[in-house]
Amino acid sequence: MIVSKKSESNTVPKIQLIKCSQPKKCPICRTLCEADDTEEIYVCVFCSFGIRKIGSSANDAEHEEKNIYEHIAPHLLRQRRLENEYLELMMINGDVINIEPLGVAPHDSYKIIFKIRTIISPIPTYEDLLECTLTIPPEYPEVAPAITANNTPYPWHVNWFQNGRWCFGAWNREEPLVSYLYRCAKTLQFDPVFTNPNDAANNAAIAFCNDNENNKNIIPCDKKTIPTIS
């Protein structure tokens, strides 16, 4: 087993970030790092993810060079990220999205209860609650998590498969689970901004989607504020 020397550090990681004095979360491992505006290199000490910014005057073309985290074993990165994301998920846990970790820490599955009024048929008919399972794969964050409804009736939505699995669209390893749940909740609300009939998981729902996209009595079907963190 390869163990990074940096992963053994118990001190608060320090991130060096040009022209930034605010603490910043590493986009790869979600570790909150101190900022330091005296250095020109921004590197997460835990996973070594870094961005170098070059050029500081208005005439200079400022560009970023992204480095790959190369000094950390993937399973250690995943573990750290899951630990950090558990804390983030607990920050949004509440009445609208109820989040229960499953198994032992670092949790890679969660029971998620969305208390959102969701369309379940083209009539339309509705359900006020949807219980799902969030599953995080061994290859995370290189491979996307999955959200699947635990019980019928499943959401009737152009971006939900008819077997109850949410079609998340594109995956970016830098997307936090909090954001992932936010997007999922927005589809359950049938928010037009988060609905994509051009990438349909349920072709039978395309016509419903197009017929109702301007009918504000139907879409969105729920207007609760979805919790998130900055």
Ligand SMILES: [Zn+2]
């Ligand atoms: Zn990191």
